[in-house]
Amino acid sequence: MVDTNANCKDDKMKKFFSILNISKFRNYNSGKYIMHMEIPLMSFLNKVIEYLLGVTIARQKINRLKPAFIKQLQGDVVEIGGYDNYFKKRYKRGRILNLDIKKGKCIDIVANAENMSMIEDCSISGVICISVLEHTFYPQKIIDEIYRILKPGGKVFLSIPWMFETHMEPNDYFRLSSYILEDWVKEFNIVFRDFKLSPYNCVKRFSEK
Numbered sequence: 001m002v003d004t005n006a007n008c009k010d011d012k013m014k015k016f017f018s019i020l021n022i023s024k025f026r027n028y029n030s031g032k033y034i035m036h037m038e039i040p041l042m043s044f045l046n047k048v049i050e051y052l053l054g055v056t057i058a059r060q061k062i063n064r065l066k067p068a069f070i071k072q073l074q075g076d077v078v079e080i081g082g083y084d085n086y087f088k089k090r091y092k093r094g095r096i097l098n099l100d101i102k103k104g105k106c107i108d109i110v111a112n113a114e115n116m117s118m119i120e121d122c123s124i125s126g127v128i129c130i131s132v133l134e135h136t137f138y139p140q141k142i143i144d145e146i147y148r149i150l151k152p153g154g155k156v157f158l159s160i161p162w163m164f165e166t167h168m169e170p171n172d173y174f175r176l177s178s179y180i181l182e183d184w185v186k187e188f189n190i191v192f193r194d195f196k197l198s199p200y201n202c203v204k205r206f207s208e209k
Helices: 004-020 040-052 057-071 139-149 178-184
Strands: 077-080 096-100 124-130 150-161 189-198 201-207
Touching: 040 057, 057 124, 057 150, 077 139, 124 139, 139 150, 139 178
Parallel strands: 077 096, 077 124, 124 150
Antiparallel strands: 150 201, 189 201
16 A cells, blocks of 8 residues: 555655755856955855855855955966956956967967966966866866966965866866875965865965975
8 A cells, every 4th residue: 555645745845845955046156256355244144145146155255265366466367267357457467368278258378278388487476277177187287387387486276176066067077185186286385275165165275386
């Protein structure tokens, strides 16, 4: 015999959990950069609103760290995977050059970041690389190239996902743990790291070659 009451309960539970699954009501968006200091309470409320609007916890953190990182830089900057001109228009201490494997309106250098031979050794003050390493078969080559093009004392901001859904399919190949990253960036003097911003990402920032 089939317990119809039990089946009804199961159906209700499925509907209940479906209602609680807030992701059904969210469409991903990258959000906006936060260019100023936030009051703690307002920061919390803003982050809740951003999350409900589809900005992941990881992206919220990046949108706050990236402007702060750029403020430290003096000289030319390469953003690997950069796609817009938001900071290009605002940065006055050098150039911000977007590098991507495909041509685009705001792309300055079309190249695979595994081989940035068109950029001279020790010529760049800062490199930004957000959510790129998981989309290449050879992430170590990108890190080695970043090290090569950075000036002594140059800085790099690197962000990769950890526990995060696949994206840009089918070109999503890796999730990298802190242990392999620590090995790959051992040539850098690491001045800031955070693998525990959220269950969904790890962010690292290094300085001083």
